[in-house]
Amino acid sequence: xxxxxxxxxxxxxxxxxxxxxxxxxxxxxxxxxxxxxxxxxxxxxxxxxxxxxxxxxxxxxxxxxxxxxxxxxxxxxxxxxxxxxxxxxxxxxxxxxxxxxxxxxxxxxxxxxxxxxxxxxxxxxxxxxxxxxxxxxxxxxxxxxxxxxxxxxxxxxxxxxxxxxxxxxxxxxxxxxxxxxxxxxxxxxxxxxxxxxxxxxxxxxxxxxxxxxxxxxxxxxxxxxxxxxxxxxxxxxxxxxxxxxxxxxxxxxxxxxxxxxxxxxxxxxxxxxxxxxxxxxxxxxxxxxxxxxxxxxxxxxxx
Numbered sequence: 001x002x003x004x005x006x007x008x009x010x011x012x013x014x015x016x017x018x019x020x021x022x023x024x025x026x027x028x029x030x031x032x033x034x035x036x037x038x039x040x041x042x043x044x045x046x047x048x049x050x051x052x053x054x055x056x057x058x059x060x061x062x063x064x065x066x067x068x069x070x071x072x073x074x075x076x077x078x079x080x081x082x083x084x085x086x087x088x089x090x091x092x093x094x095x096x097x098x099x100x101x102x103x104x105x106x107x108x109x110x111x112x113x114x115x116x117x118x119x120x121x122x123x124x125x126x127x128x129x130x131x132x133x134x135x136x137x138x139x140x141x142x143x144x145x146x147x148x149x150x151x152x153x154x155x156x157x158x159x160x161x162x163x164x165x166x167x168x169x170x171x172x173x174x175x176x177x178x179x180x181x182x183x184x185x186x187x188x189x190x191x192x193x194x195x196x197x198x199x200x201x202x203x204x205x206x207x208x209x210x211x212x213x214x215x216x217x218x219x220x221x222x223x224x225x226x227x228x229x230x231x232x233x234x235x236x237x238x239x240x241x242x243x244x245x246x247x248x249x250x251x252x253x254x255x256x257x258x259x260x261x262x263x264x265x266x267x268x269x270x271x272x273x274x275x276x277x278x279x280x281x282x283x284x285x286x287x288x289x290x291x292x293x294x295x296x297x298x299x300x301x302x303x
Contacts, residue, residue: 001085005079009085010056012053013280014280015049016287016288017185018151020291021152021287022045023295024159024287024290024291024294025157025159025178026041027298028156028159028177028181031294031297032177033164037164037165040163041163043108044158046104047100047108048155050097050098050104051097051124051127054094054097054101054127055128055131058130058132061080061091061094062136063078065087105120113165115165116165122150122154123158139210141211141214141216143193143211143212144191144194144197147190148185148193151186152187153183153185153186156185157175157178180239181244183231183232184290185283185290187231188228190228191228191279192280192283194212194228196272196276197213198225198270199275199276200272222270225266226263229282236250237250246293248294248296255285258285262281263282265278
């Protein structure tokens with residue numbers, strides 16, 4: 001297996017969806033709690049990244065095994081069939097990554113406490129059953145419901161907890177603040193799944209995958225795509241107004257015309273190879289801008 005093939009197998013291009021919520025959680029911790037536990041943070045990043053890669057391998061593995069023979073998905077689309085990869089190699093690579101990330105996770109639980117076990121357990125269950133079992137979450141109208149909150153909110157929440165576990169309070173106000181700051185990422189990650197399902201509607205139905213788009217229809221799914229982008233922008237502004245994020249985060253609004261342009265482009269045409277990248281660009285541009293405009297305020301916190 002060559003490096004480019006491995007990177008495609010683990011869908012390295014999609015890792016923005018986990019790295020940016022991680023960085024945002026670290027920024028939020030420093031801004032609101034003046035706490036940054038760098039050693040634990042790096043350790044969590046390794047566990048998170050390993051599991052994220054394993055989940056994407058699992059998605060490709062299950063999609064390959066469960067695909068019907070009515071079209072060329074196995075042979076021409078899925079990377080395992082297209083590159084003639086060994087299923088056994090792919091399987092044990094995935095198991096190894098999950099095992100390593102779990103071991104690191106248990107070490108972090110031992111250091112920081114049982115709340116991390118619950119949060120991490122939820123993430124593992126969603127990640128594994130997202131594409132596994134008789135009724136995978138991704139084949140049901142639940143993919144968007146689980147993908148965005150798990151990656152956008154839970155990763156940020158875990159980061160904040162790890163950085164401030166000694167004095168973290170599980171109050172409604174604290175958790176609500178983390179939910180608000182993570183809402184843009186949550187919306188954009190869910191929209192990534194929604195856009196993917198809109199583009200893949202016909203192929204998914206051939207493979208007996210009845211996603212949210214199947215039930216809503218394309219028109220209402222596109223309306224939902226617009227609504228979630230709108231909620232993401234409003235959440236950015238609300239976080240600054242409520243003073244849980246620095247004023248510099250409002251600079252994210254500079255990229256609003258770019259986001260609007262990508263939304264309009266996707267609304268005009270929903271073709272996987274041509275316009276699915278619009279959702280990727282919205283996530284990348286929006287999330288990167290939010291994180292960077294948060295980061296630039298960090299040097300001034302103690303001044």
